[in-house]
Amino acid sequence: MSESLIGVARPRIDAPDKVTGATRYAADGYVHGLLHARLVLSTEAHARIRGVEKDAALQLDGVVAVLTAADLPVVKSGTDRAAEPLARDEVVFAGQPVALVVAESEAAAEDGVEAVVVDYEPLPAVVDLEAAMTPGAPPARLSAEEAGGDLESIHAGVDKGEDDAEEEQLSANVLDSVTRGSGDVAAALEASDAVVSGTFRTPWTYQAYIEPQVSTAWLEPNGTLVVSTSTQGSFVTQNELFRAFGLDFDKIRVIAEPLGGAFGGKFALVEPLAAGAALALRRPVRVALTRTEDFQATNPASAQITELRIGGRKDGTLTGIEARMLVDRGSNAGWGVEGITSLLVAGPYRWEAFDLRGYGIQTNRFTFGAYRAPGAPTAAFALESLVDELAEELGVDPLELRLKNALVEGDTAVSGNPVPTFGAVEVLERIREHPLWARRDSLPEGEGLGLAAGYWPGGNEPAAAVCRVDSDGILTVITSAADMSGVNSGFQVIAAEAFGMPPDRVRVVTTDTASGPYAGASGGSKVTYTVGAAVLKAAEAAREKLLAAASQELEIAPDDLEVVEGVVRAKGAPDRSITVAELSRKALRFGGRYEPIEGHGGSAQTRGAPSVAAHLSHVRVDRETGEVELLRHVIAQDVGRALNPALVEGQMRGGATQGIGWALFEELAHDEDGRLLTGSFLDYAIPVAERVPPIDTLIVEVPAPDGPFGAKGIGEAPVVAAPAAVVNAVAAATGVRMRRLPMTPPRVWAALTGTEEPS
Amino acid sequence: MIPAAVGYHRATSLEDALEALAEPDAKALAGGQSLIPVLKLRIARPSLLVDLGGLELRSIERDGDELRIGALATWKDLTSSLELDSSGLAGLADCASSIGDLQVRNRGTIGGSLAHADPASDMPAMLLALGARVETRSPDGERSLSVSELLVGPFTTALGERELITAVVLPVPPPGSGSGYASVEHPASGFPLAGAGALGRPDGTKAVAITGVGARPQLVPESGSLDDVEVYGDRFAPESYRRHLAGVVAARALEIAQVRSEGRR
C-alpha cells in the first residue's frame, strides 16, 4: 500500500499561475466592444434625490450613457443591493451608487462622473448606533414601508425566547431583535462569587481583499446574459440576477473567475450594476471599482456595541451570562449578524443560565456585509476580556478556568442543540504546553501575554461534484465552488486519495452555472466540509467505474483489485496491472467498450463541524507613546484533519493576522454627517507584513465524523479570538483594559494616562 | 483614481523647464510620489507636467563646510550616500529611511517633498534642526531661503509660480556633533504623527525641530518647552496626545543626537 496523501504539505495548485502573473482575473478578460462603467456615488449619507443632471456628461467624448435607477431593467422590489443597484429616490449612505456613467474608456467614464450633478435634498443622517434605536429617532430610511418585498423574511427565523420580558420601546430603525434565554440569570449572577461586566465597541471593518470588486456582463446573440465576475458564489449570483431582472433562469450564466480575495465581501454587489447596464445598453459593460470606490460603496463588517456581564464561582465554574448586543446593519434590511453574534458571545463554554439579546439596527452607514466569521471577533473580544477579568477576581488561572468550562461533545449549546465533536479542550491543552505560556509571569516590564479562545460553528449546504478521467489519463475534478483560500487544492488531495491517483495527476476545474454541479457560495467555512465531501463521493464513484473496466480488462474481480498511484493492479500480484491512462483511452474512443470513468457525488451535511482556536499573543507596550508591538503570536486550532497542512497553516496565519488588524489597526470611521473619513489605505490601516509577528501554528486534529477524511471547515475560526488575545496581552502588559477596538496608540495612551479617549 | 488628461514635457535643461512652466497651470514633476496621487484623485488638474527627471540635480556633495543636496536627490540617495556617513549628518539618513517604503524612497525627492510642503512630511524637521537653506531658480534669477521661510503653511510655500528648488544646502556640523531623527508614525500612512530632528554640538549647544503636529515644522525653543508650539489634533490623534508625543519624539531625537555627539561621550 502507498502512503496516505492526506496530511502532506504541498503547494497550492493555483500558486504557479498566480506568482508568475499568468492568472486571468475578472478585470483581465478581453471582451470585444467592451464599455467601461464608473459610479457616481452619493455624497450624502441620507437624502432625497431631486434629480440627476446628465447632459454635461453626455456631451463628453467617449461617454455613451448615464444610467440611473429608472434606466436599469430591474423587476425586483425591495431595498437590497440587487433590487436597488442604483439608489431610486432616496440615498441611505454616503458612497451609495446613484448613477453609472458608461463610456468607451475608463478615463472617459471618470470624466463623465465628474460632470454628473445630483441634486440632493438632505435628510437627517442616522449615524449614532445607540441614538438610532431610541424611540423618536429619525428613520434611516423613509421608503422602507413602501418597499415591502424582503422585509417579511427579516422576521422569519427569529428565535425569540418564551419568557420574553416586557416589550422594549424601540425605534423603527431596529429591524430585528433576537433573544435567547435559559435559566434565571439574575439569580445565577447573584449567587456568583464574582461578577464582571463591560461595554465593548468595535467599528465597521473592511474586508480589504487585494482585488477590488469587478464584474463584466454581456449578452450573447440569443439573449443569454453572461456575467464574468469576481465572486464567492456563481449560483448565488445567478439567483440574485434572476430575481433582479426576471430573465429566464437559463438565460443567465455566471462565471466565477479566479478570486483576488473576498473574505465574505463578494456577494452580488457589482454584478447587478454590470448586468443592468449591459441589459440596458445591449453592449458588454465592465464595472471595476477603484480602491476608493471599493472602500465607500461595498459592504464591510458591522460596527457593534456589546454590553456583557458574566459571573463565576471560586471553584472555577462559570455561572450566568447576560448580553445585549447592538449591531449596525447600515442600509441592509435583509439580514444582520445580531443572531450569530449573540449566539457566539457565549463562547465555547457551558453556562448555567443565559440571557443573550441581539438587535439589528439600520443607520446611514454602508450596507452591512459578511466578513470572515461575521459577528464572531466582536463577541470573542467582549467575552474573552471578561473571562480573563473574572479569572483574576476569582483567583483562578485563566487557562484552567477556560478548560474547566469548555464545551465538550454532548453538552447543550446556547443554541439548544447538542454540541457535536468539539476541540476546545484539546486546543487549550496545546496552548498550555507551549513554552511561551510558561513564561507568562516572568516577562520583562512592559510586556504581556494574552490568551483567548473562540470558535466558528461552520456552515452546511448541499453540494455536488463530478470526477472524470480524461483521455490524457488525468483525473479531473469539476465543481462550481469558487476557489477561495485554496479549496481546489483540498479537492485535489481528497480526489487523489479516494481514487488512488498521485495528486499531480489530478486537476481541478471550476465551472460556471450553465454546466457545473451545484455548489453554494464559498463562505461559512463549509466548502471543504460539504463540496469536499461531494468530491470524495464523486471520486469513489469514478473509482467504481474504473474497477469495473479494469476487471473486464484484466479478468479479475473488482474486489481483488487495488488502485495505487494511477495503476490498477491485482492485490497480491502487482504485475497484473493496467494504468488508469490506458483504461481511459480504451473507454473514450469510438467503439470503446467501457463506460467513461466518471463519477458524480453529492453531499447534504446535517451535523455541524465547529472549529475552535485558542490564541496566545505576546506584546510589548510603549507606555510613552501607546504603541503596541506584537512580539509573537501562537494559534492552536482544531482543524479536524489537515488535508494539506501548508494550506491549513496559511489559513491560521491569515486569520490571526486579520485578527491583529481588528485589534490594532482597522477602523472605518465616519464624520457626524455620515461621510467616510478613512476611505483609503492612507487612513485605513491594515496589518502590513512588517507589523505581523512570527506566528506559531499548532494544528490540532479532532476529526469531524462526517467530514472528508475527518476534515472540517477551518477558514473562519482562526480570526475569531485573535483580537481578544491581543487585548488580553495589552492588559497583562499595562494593567489597562481596552474596551474599544482598534487599540490605536492615542487610545492606549489615553487609557494609560486616564485622559479622554479619542472616539 | 484616474487622472484627467494632461500634457507632458520632459525638460532638457533647467532653462527649458522654466520656459515650459510658463504655460498656465503647468506643474513640475519630480519623483511623482505626491503629485501623481493628487492627480489621480483629481485634486490637482494641471495642463502640463514638466518632468524634471532628466536634469542633473541629483548629486550629494561636500563643498568646504557645506553639504549640498541636489533637489532631485531621492530618499534612497540620502540613505546610501557616503557623504552622510558622519555622526553630525547621520540624522539625515535616519530621517530619509523612515519615509515611506522602498519604492517611495527610490522615487521621492527632497526637492519635491519641500515643494509639496505636506505639514506631515518628515524631512523638514531634520533640515530645520540642521539649519538648512534652499536654493531656487526662476526666470528672475536665483535666491536662497531658509526652510522656515520656504514653508509658509500646509501645502503652501514661498516659491513663485515658475520657481524651482535646485538644491538644499546646509552647514556641516562641527566635528563631534551628532544628529538624530525620531518619530511615531500613523499606522496607515506611515507619515509622522509627530517627528523630531535634533542636532547636538560638542560645545553642548543643540537644536531640535518637530514636524507633523502643526501647520509647518517648528524649531523647539532653547528652553525645550513645547507649550508655545502650535499643535493640531484630528480624529485619530487628538491635540493632547500629539502635544505629548511631540515632547517624546523631541527627547528621543535629542537622545540619539547626544549619544552620537562626542561632546556627550
Ligand SMILES: Cc1cc2nc3c(=O)[nH]c(=O)nc-3n(C[C@H](O)[C@H](O)[C@H](O)COP(=O)(O)OP(=O)(O)OC[C@H]3O[C@@H](n4cnc5c(N)ncnc54)[C@H](O)[C@@H]3O)c2cc1C
Ligand atoms: C506611499 C507613500 C508614503 C509616503 N510616506 C512618506 C513619509 O512617511 N514621510 C514623508 O515625509 N513623505 C512621505 N511620502 C511623500 C514622499 O516623501 C514624496 O516623495 C515627496 O513628498 C514628494 O517628492 P517627489 O519627488 O515625489 O515630488 P512630486 O510628487 O513629483 O512633486 C511634488 C510637488 O512638488 C513640486 N516639485 C517637485 N520638484 C520640485 C522642484 N525641484 N522645485 C519646485 N517644485 C517641485 C511638484 O510640482 C509638486 O507640486 C510618501 C509618499 C507615498 C506615495
